[in-house]
Amino acid sequence: HTLHTIRNMFSSSSSLQASTSQIVHHQKLTLSRKKASSATLPRGVLQVRAGTATTADIKNGLSIMLNGQPFKVVEFQHVHPGRGASFCRTKVRNYLNGNTKEETFRNGTTFEVPDITNLQMQYTYKDEDQYVFMDMDTFEECRCPSGDFEKFITEGMTCSVLQWDGKVIGVEPPEKVTLEVTMTDPGLKGNTASGGDKPATLETGLTVTVPLFVNIGDRVVVNTANGGEYKERAK
Numbered sequence: 001h002t003l004h005t006i007r008n009m010f011s012s013s014s015s016l017q018a019s020t021s022q023i024v025h026h027q028k029l030t031l032s033r034k035k036a037s038s039a040t041l042p043r044g045v046l047q048v049r050a051g052t053a054t055t056a057d058i059k060n061g062l063s064i065m066l067n068g069q070p071f072k073v074v075e076f077q078h079v080h081p082g083r084g085a086s087f088c089r090t091k092v093r094n095y096l097n098g099n100t101k102e103e104t105f106r107n108g109t110t111f112e113v114p115d116i117t118n119l120q121m122q123y124t125y126k127d128e129d130q131y132v133f134m135d136m137d138t139f140e141e142c143r144c145p146s147g148d149f150e151k152f153i154t155e156g157m158t159c160s161v162l163q164w165d166g167k168v169i170g171v172e173p174p175e176k177v178t179l180e181v182t183m184t185d186p187g188l189k190g191n192t193a194s195g196g197d198k199p200a201t202l203e204t205g206l207t208v209t210v211p212l213f214v215n216i217g218d219r220v221v222v223n224t225a226n227g228g229e230y231k232e233r234a235k
């Protein structure tokens with residue numbers, strides 16, 4: 001009887017040690033997962049993780065997947081007809097080839113959101129038809145083919161370089177940029193809103209409409225979000 005009791009005591013002790021070991025292992029695994037989930041990307045990198053969106057989430061700049069390719073919403077309009085189901089009319093641009101098309105979606109349509117990485121990089125120089133950008137922390141370079149962004153950027157400007165599926169799919173300039181006027185008609189004195197306007201060519205080749213008082217050599221602020229629109233003369 002005494003021997004049986006001792007065996008039971010050793011068995012209970014072994015079970016307790018096993019349970020304690022399992023608890024400690026679980027705690028370490030949980031802590032490891034927490035550390036991994038809290039890990040951050042390198043400074044200057046923003047990652048838009050894949051997920052889903054619906055027509056209620058549509059806005060300018062939203063990225064969605066259509067037929068297996070990433071697109072960016074550039075225009076949208078929610079339509080609520082008197083009869084029939086509501087829908088959303090959009091204009092989307094293909095990140096891969098730059099083509100724009102119109103798409104209409106019934107309300108409630110669900111989209112996959114592409115996994116896009118946004119790298120803050122500095123435009124350094126142009127090599128033939130490619131634009132070279134540098135990560136100022138790692139000094140790594142990447143090359144981007146020409147696109148709409150080229151009419152807004154000058155050397156030394158920091159831009160968002162977009163990557164998807166391991167390749168560069170686009171460049172987004174800052175929302176507002178300051179550029180020099182290189183060609184326009186002679187300016188007129190006065191700074192009035194009702195004084196009329198005129199075309200002006202900027203240092204990147206972009207043509208915008210400016211007030212009559214703007215002269216060659218002036219620097220102007222341009223809004224890049226809508227294709228290039230004069231905002232004000234730089235101070």
